[in-house]
Amino acid sequence: MQTDRKINKNIIWTFISLVLAILTIRVVLKTGKNTSVSELIAVVGSSDKSYFILGVTAAAMYVWFEGVAICSILRSTAYPQSSMKGLLYSTSDVYFSAITPSATGGQPASAFFMIRDGIPAGIATAALILNLMMYTLSILVLGIISVIISPYAFWGFTGFARLLICIGFAALSVLAFFFYILLKKEELIFKPLIKLITFLYDKKLIKEKERKLARLEKTGNDYKACSMLISGRSRVLTGAFFWNFLQRASQIMVPMLIYASLGGDKAEMPVVFSKQCLITIGYNFIPVPGGMGISDYLMIAGFTKMMGEYMAYNVELISRGVTFYICVSISGIITLIGYITGRKRK
Numbered sequence: 001m002q003t004d005r006k007i008n009k010n011i012i013w014t015f016i017s018l019v020l021a022i023l024t025i026r027v028v029l030k031t032g033k034n035t036s037v038s039e040l041i042a043v044v045g046s047s048d049k050s051y052f053i054l055g056v057t058a059a060a061m062y063v064w065f066e067g068v069a070i071c072s073i074l075r076s077t078a079y080p081q082s083s084m085k086g087l088l089y090s091t092s093d094v095y096f097s098a099i100t101p102s103a104t105g106g107q108p109a110s111a112f113f114m115i116r117d118g119i120p121a122g123i124a125t126a127a128l129i130l131n132l133m134m135y136t137l138s139i140l141v142l143g144i145i146s147v148i149i150s151p152y153a154f155w156g157f158t159g160f161a162r163l164l165i166c167i168g169f170a171a172l173s174v175l176a177f178f179f180y181i182l183l184k185k186e187e188l189i190f191k192p193l194i195k196l197i198t199f200l201y202d203k204k205l206i207k208e209k210e211r212k213l214a215r216l217e218k219t220g221n222d223y224k225a226c227s228m229l230i231s232g233r234s235r236v237l238t239g240a241f242f243w244n245f246l247q248r249a250s251q252i253m254v255p256m257l258i259y260a261s262l263g264g265d266k267a268e269m270p271v272v273f274s275k276q277c278l279i280t281i282g283y284n285f286i287p288v289p290g291g292m293g294i295s296d297y298l299m300i301a302g303f304t305k306m307m308g309e310y311m312a313y314n315v316e317l318i319s320r321g322v323t324f325y326i327c328v329s330i331s332g333i334i335t336l337i338g339y340i341t342g343r344k345r346k
Contacts, residue, residue, distance in 0.1 A: 043262060043314050051261035055254045059323045062251040063331060066090035069134070069243035070110070073127045076236045077226055079119045088113050088338040091331035098290040098328040107132065109335070116342055122222025126183065130230055133179035134237075134244040136172050139280055142248055143169060146277035153274040153302075161301040164282040164294070171285035183227045190220040252276045255299070255319040262314055264307060272315075275302040290324055 044052070067086030074081050081089075092113055093106030100106075107128050114124040146153060154162060182188055193216055201209040230236045256272040264272070279298040283291035296316060303312035 040314065040317055044318065047258075047261040048263070049261070051257050055257035055261060055319075056322055058250045058253045058257060059327055062247055062323065063087070063090050063094055063327060065243050065247035065250060066093060066131075066135075069240055069247060070127065070131055072239040072243055073130055073230060073236060074119070074123075076230050076233060077119075077123055077127070079117075079123060081114075081117060081119075085113075085117060088334065091334040092338070094331040095328055095335050098324065098331075100289060113338065113342070120219070120222040122219040122224070123226040125189075125219075126223045126226035126230065129179055129182050130227075130237075130240055131244065133176055133183070134240045135248070136176040136179065138241060138245040138248045139277075139284060140169065140172055140176065141245065142252060142277045143281045146274035150271045150274035153271055154278060156275065156302060156305050157278070157298070158301045161282065161298050164286075164298065165278050168281040168283070168285045172281060175285070183230075186220055186224045186227060189223070190216060248280070251323055252280055254323050255303075255315055258319045258322070259307065259311070259315050262311065262318075264311065264315075268306065271306060272303070275306075278302070290328065292324075295324075296320060 064087065067083065067088075067090035070089050071081050071083060071086040089110045092109035095106065096109040097106035110128055111121070111124045114127075115121055119127075154165065157165065194213065197206070197209060197212050197216065200206045206212070230240075252273060253276075255276045256269045259272050260266055260269055276299075279295065279302055282298045283294040286294050288294055299316040299319070300312055303315055307315070
């Protein structure tokens with residue numbers, strides 16, 4: 001019954017995300033002068049294929065590197081996993097993060113597949129929180145690097161876009177610190193859950209209170225053991241940050257490579273990269289599935305002044321098509337295949 005509710009919820013969110021995606025694309029196409037689907041196809045056809053292929057490859061590596069990051073953390077535990085398992089953990093995260101309002105919406109999906117592979121829930125939770133912390137930290141570091149590469153990139157945005165970037169930087173900083181605290185103080189997660197179980201039992205909404213509390217205690221012990229293990233090993237932390245940094249950088253590179261493929265000035269590529277770093281900070285904290293609408297606005301707001309409206313709309317639509325719509329669709333297919341084949345094995 002609970003599984004049916006989860007499936008129905010995911011179907012609803014998929015439908016909502018699909019409608020939102022269609023509306024976003026229609027709005028962007030409508031506001032862009034001389035921009036249409038047929039025009040975009042023609043632009044892609046006449047692009048420099050070497051840079052375009054590099055852009056598509058970078059988008060694919062975004063998904064791959066997350067799986068590598070998760071597996072690098074799990075190798076420090078007694079539950080190492082193969083790179084193909086890591087890919088499934090990554091695609092499930094990418095897909096469900098894209099169809100839910102929260103950027104962390106994919107974590108429960110990753111945890112589901114990890115637990116199904118025999119990883120205890122506590123260890124899976126600790127590994128994913130560490131990975132999420134490094135993911136968030138890498139965005140902030142890339143934002144700082146972008147200012148070093150192009151100090152004036154920030155001022156090329158509109159006033160509202162600059163406001164979103166500033167709020168995003170502050171919000172992501174708080175979020176990274178929050179994940180760090182969760183790793184150090186597991187009681188912040190498990191004490192409220194103990195109170196919740198007790199409350200539900202007292203209200204006669206659940207049964208077998210002691211069994212549930214014993215199970216939760218075991219999960220908490222696994223979580224604490226895993227967090228102590230990984231937080232005490234600098235090599236694990238460095239590796240997790242390194243792979244997350246590559247993951248974020250590979251996705252952020254895509255607009256820069258698409259810009260070059262469409263005949264953009266190669267000397268301006270670092271500026272495009274810097275602006276995309278800031279754009280990523282500006283939409284990551286907003287509770288909209290995949291940042292749809294917000295990310296599109298920020299890209300157009302940031303790129304129009306430096307490359308002109310026509311080029312900005314083409315770069316935005318093609319880049320988002322590659323890094324988000326195509327990436328999420330393929331991730332969803334891989335996740336579905338992994339789910340079905342896993343059930344068959346069981």
